[in-house]
Amino acid sequence: MVTNNAAGFWSYTHRDNEAEGGRLQRLALRVREEFDLLTGEELNIFVDREGIAWGDQWRQRIDQALQSTTFFIPVITPRYLQSSECRRELLHFVGKAESLGLKELFLPIVYAPIKQLDDKSDSDDEIVNLLRRTLYSDWRKLRLLDENSAAYREAINTLATRLVDIAHELEENPPELPTAEELANAHPADTPGIVDVMADAEGAMPAWAQSMEDLIKLMTELKEVVEPVAARLQESDREGKGFAGRLLLLRDLAGEMDPLADRLMFTANRYADQVVTINPAVLAAIRELEEESATSTSTPEERAAFVAILNEFANAMGPVVGALDELVQHLDQSKGLSRDLAKPVNKMTRAVSFLRDSHSLMEQWTTSPSIGRAPDSVLA
Known part of the structure; x- marks a missing residue:
């Protein structure tokens, strides 16, 4: 067994998905399928924040993060950083994950250019500063590729493989709870x-x-x-x-x-x-x-x-x-x-x-x- 009841919350704005012709949701599904192919096990990805499944699983999954590997994968764009709901979800998850010694479950995808992210000076946005301290996946150029191109498929494999590796490491070597x-x-x-x-x-x-x-x-x-x-x-x-x-x-x-x-x-x-x-x-x-x-x-x-x-x-x-x-x-x-x-x-x-x-x-x-x-x- 490679994963421990793994799941992921795919956080994005619906407006971004519409602007991309549904590519953000299709990317989530392809990452899930690649994970399943690599492990023979299902990665349950919740993609609809307004759906019942998201609401039912959000609190339970975060509170039980040690018992089940739960990833949070935000698709970062300028519009995402302007969404109060998206920002709240991200900060809640990151705080909870770090309090449990599970920072690696936060896997942001930078999907579009973020000017503040490239500036060398400190940002006035705490989420931008958080992204700078995180090993994020850079899709700013990848998103422009044909979805069926070899480079695009390779990027999906890289992201799914990272999920597999983290899930496997956490199962083999679960972290000790850090003290306050x-x-x-x-x-x-x-x-x-x-x-x-x-x-x-x-x-x-x-x-x-x-x-x-x-x-x-x-x-x-x-x-x-x-x-x-x-x-x-x-x-x-x-x-x-x-x-x-x-x-x-x-x-x-x-x-x-x-x-x-x-x-x-x-x-x-x-x-x-x-x-x-x-x-x-x-x-x-x-x-x-x-x-x-x-x-x-x-x-x-x-x-x-x-x-x-x-x-x-x-x-x-x-x-x-x-x-x-x-x-x-x-x-x-x-x-x-x-x-x-x-x-x-x-x-x-x-x-x-x-x-x-x-x-x-x-x-x-x-x-x-x-x-x-x-x-x-x-x-x-």
């Missing part, structure tokens, strides 16, 4: 680590608390800049300044919004990076709490206090992200009035996307069965 401490210590010292969180929860959260404070301040400043504009436009119309007068006001508004948009991008990127970095260690710590792990260096009381502080912080951050999202959606509707507004509004839209990604990860922390198990003496 090991995962936290694997990241730079200036990032909030789980060890710090458990040792002193109050002292471990200053960066996140500062991010939340900065976001609230930025939201207030944005409202102060945006809210008077409607009245100014009406006054300009009354004075007979016409479209030229409106254009000048909107250009001034864009000039005021742009530095705020840059600050929002910086804050959102810093916060998202912190959450994505610490996520695997958080999941490992929650797992230890649920299993009452004997290998953990922290006490049950410390782990319970840790869970409580996460719950409190996530609940506090939720309304902030929601309010910013609502404000930026309102601004997005107005960017068609002037191309000058498009630049700052697009920056803000990306920033809010990063915040949604991060908060989605935090929400899974608080929905763990261990939440609420903290003894009263710890939370009092």
